[in-house]
Amino acid sequence: MKKILIxxxxxxxxxxxxxILSEKYETVCASSGPEAMELYxxxxxxxxxxxxxxxQMTGLxxxxxxxxxxxxxxxFMFMTADEREENESLGLEAGAMDYIRKPFKPEVLLRRVDxxxxxxxxxxQIQGLKVVAxxxxxxxxxxxxxxxxxxxELCPKANGILMMVDLDSFKLVNDIHGHGMGDRILxxxxxxxxxxxxSSDVAGRMGGDEFIVFCRDIRDEQLIEEKSAxxxxxxxxxxxxxxxxxxNIPLGASIGAVLVPDEGTEFADLYKKADKALYTVKQNGxxxxxxxxxxxxxxxxxxxxxxxxxxxxxxxxxDERNRQKGSYELGFENFRSVYRFIVRSMENxxxxxxxxxxxxxxxxxxxxxxxxxxxxxQSLRRSDVYTKSAKGQYMVLLPQPGADHxxxxxxxxxxxxxxxxxxxxxxxxxxxxxxxxx
Numbered sequence: 001m002k003k004i005l006i007x008x009x010x011x012x013x014x015x016x017x018x019x020i021l022s023e024k025y026e027t028v029c030a031s032s033g034p035e036a037m038e039l040y041x042x043x044x045x046x047x048x049x050x051x052x053x054x055x056q057m058t059g060l061x062x063x064x065x066x067x068x069x070x071x072x073x074x075x076f077m078f079m080t081a082d083e084r085e086e087n088e089s090l091g092l093e094a095g096a097m098d099y100i101r102k103p104f105k106p107e108v109l110l111r112r113v114d115x116x117x118x119x120x121x122x123x124x125q126i127q128g129l130k131v132v133a134x135x136x137x138x139x140x141x142x143x144x145x146x147x148x149x150x151x152x153e154l155c156p157k158a159n160g161i162l163m164m165v166d167l168d169s170f171k172l173v174n175d176i177h178g179h180g181m182g183d184r185i186l187x188x189x190x191x192x193x194x195x196x197x198x199s200s201d202v203a204g205r206m207g208g209d210e211f212i213v214f215c216r217d218i219r220d221e222q223l224i225e226e227k228s229a230x231x232x233x234x235x236x237x238x239x240x241x242x243x244x245x246x247x248n249i250p251l252g253a254s255i256g257a258v259l260v261p262d263e264g265t266e267f268a269d270l271y272k273k274a275d276k277a278l279y280t281v282k283q284n285g286x287x288x289x290x291x292x293x294x295x296x297x298x299x300x301x302x303x304x305x306x307x308x309x310x311x312x313x314x315x316x317x318x319d320e321r322n323r324q325k326g327s328y329e330l331g332f333e334n335f336r337s338v339y340r341f342i343v344r345s346m347e348n349x350x351x352x353x354x355x356x357x358x359x360x361x362x363x364x365x366x367x368x369x370x371x372x373x374x375x376x377x378q379s380l381r382r383s384d385v386y387t388k389s390a391k392g393q394y395m396v397l398l399p400q401p402g403a404d405h406x407x408x409x410x411x412x413x414x415x416x417x418x419x420x421x422x423x424x425x426x427x428x429x430x431x432x433x434x435x436x437x438x
Contacts, residue, residue, distance in 0.1 A: 001026045002117055003043060007036040007050035007062065008079075013102070017049065017079075020106045021113060033057025033065075040066060040074075047116060052080035063096065075120050077113065079104070097137045108179050112138075115183075136205040138183060139190035147204025147212055152267040154202065160216045161224060161257050162267075164274040165193070165231075167209035168252040168286045169374045171367045172420060177243055185251070188238045195234070196227045212271075219259070221291060228255050228289040249420060250374040252287035254278055263292060285326055285377055327380030329373065335387035335395060342399055343433060353399045354406030356430040358413075360392035368424055372417065379413045397433075406430060 003026040006017050014029040021027050028043050030036035033056055036048070048066075050059040057065075063076050081102040097116050100109060119137035134146040142150060155162070167189065174182040186209065193203050193211060202214040218224075232252050239251045256278025264270050277292040284290075330338065342353055358376075360369045369392040376386050376394060386396040398406055410430050417426060 002047070003028065003045040004113065005030065005036060005039055005043060005045035005048045005050075007031075007033070007048060007054070007059065009051065009054045013051070017109070020109055021049075024110065025113070025117075033059075033062040036062055037066060037069075046120070047075040047077065047113070049077050049079065049113070052078045053082060075116055077116060097143070105179075111180065111183065138186060139205050141190050141193070141211070142202065142204035144204065144206045147202065147206065148267070150202055150204075151212070151214055154214065155260055155267045155270055156265040158214070158216060158260060159219070160214055160260050161218050162260055162270050162274050163213045163215070163224070163258075163289075164206075164256045164271070164278045165211040165213060166254050166256075166278055166282075167235075168254055168282075169250045169371050170209040172249045172371050172374075173239075173243075173251065175368070175421060176249065181242060184242055185235075185239065188242075189235060189253075192231055192234045192238070196230050214260075224255070224257055224289055224291075228253070231255075232287050248416065250286075250378045254281040254286050255289035256281060256292065257289055258292045263294060283329055283331060285329060286374065326377040327382060327384040327386060329377060330385055330387050332387050332389050335385060335389075335397070338385055339397055342397060346433070351400045353397060353433040354409075354430055355433045356396040356398065356406075356410055356428065358394045358396070359427045359429075360424070361427075362392065364392055364424055366391065368421065371421070372426065375413065375417055375420065379416055380409065406432070 001024075004021055006014055006021075006027055006029045008014050008017065008029070009031055011031065014031070018027040018029060028039055028045065030039050033054060036050070039045075040048070048063075050062060052059040059076075059078050059080075063074070066074055076096045077098045077100065078096050079100045079102055097119075098112050100112060116137045119135070119140070134142060136143045141147075151162070167185075170182065170185070173185055190203075190205070190211075193213065197203060197213060197215060200216055202212075202216075204212050206212050215223075235251060235253055239249065240247050243249075256274045256276065258264075258270050258273045258277060260270060263273055273292040277290045280290040281288050339355075345351075346353060358372065360372070370388075372394060373386070373388055376396065380386065380396065380398070383400075384396065384398050386394055389395045398409060407430075410428060414426070414428060417424075
């Protein structure tokens with residue numbers, strides 16, 4: 001029977017965690033880092049499940065000291081009641097194989113430990129323990145620490161395209177269908193990523209639902225467009241396979257890309273640029289891709305620095321890139337400009353517009369409120385615009401909604417939201433916009 005060393009300064013948590021795992025694993029418990037180091041030498045456990053924040057010695061310090069002392073990779077999983085996301089990043093960067101927040105469900109903890117144990121055993125049989133230190137146990141892709149190290153060495157001497165890949169609306173999968181379904185989606189998504197890249201390319205999981213890919217010796221934006229379309233098509237098909245054909249979560253993948261070495265050679269800098277490109281996708285419909293370009297970044301409006309030269313050139317500068325289905329998401333300042341333009345137009349052309357304000361309660365988690373934006377994009381027309389104007393609040397503008405159509409649109413959005421997250425109410429106010437003299 002495999003053995004797990006549980007480290008937690010709270011004896012109650014030791015008993016709870018041991019009780020969950022003891023049906024499949026032998027467990028030993030320590031109340032502090034120093035005690036855990038003594039037990040590790042005596043018990044030689046197959047894995048350590050450690051609290052992250054403890055007096056005397058933190059879980060990160062325990063991991064570092066054991067690794068230095070024994071000069072080997074020790075399978076670690078951290079648990080903590082601290083909700084700050086930076087702690088998860090610290091643990092993964094240090095080489096932990098997984099991370100779970102307290103309080104946890106017994107079946108979730110057991111499944112994640114099973115994943116680590118199974119993955120460790122497979123890798124030991126195939127390539128030895130060294131590989132364990134380099135891979136994410138759930139997906140088999142490079143883990144954050146080794147992906148970062150690999151790309152930091154590769155980017156200064158390589159040509160290609162670096163991509164940040166982020167799942168859209170993934171939290172709704174966990175909220176509605178449970179973490180078991182979320183894990184299935186992550187595993188399938190990693191398989192999809194492998195299917196659209198070559199064996200010579202680099203792919204890693206940076207944590208949660210965020211991935212990174214480096215495609216060597218590729219310069220063609222058209223190829224990235226094709227990969228993005230393939231990824232989203234395969235992901236949607238898998239989601240419906242797992243959750244049913246009536247699955248209506250707007251699940252997809254957004255990609256932020258940057259050319260190497262055109263936009264730099266240092267991985268940390270390229271990573272930030274890819275992240276900016278990813279933000280562009282998230283702000284303009286999601287489920288697509290965008291490239292970071294220094295000359296574009298100089299102006300959010302992408303204003304030309306020189307004369308367009310011709311009507312066709314001017315249109316190319318102004319046209320929307322990577323047109324996606326669904327409504328148009330704008331930053332607040334751009335939304336305000338569009339709103340003012342629509343009101344001015346109404347004065348001359350005498351049409352109506354509907355203005356809608358959706359507001360979540362202050363205690364609604366930010367991720368849940370963010371998912372509402374995905375629903376708006378899917379539910380509104382391409383001619384409609386919306387913005388996230390504040391935490392948990394969205395403004396929507398419906399130009400020329402037609403007789404009673406504004407009310408119908410609002411009710412459809414609320415019905416769809418209730419079917420996705422019925423336990424999370426959202427307040428809604430809407431009225432017909434009247435033109436005013438500016």
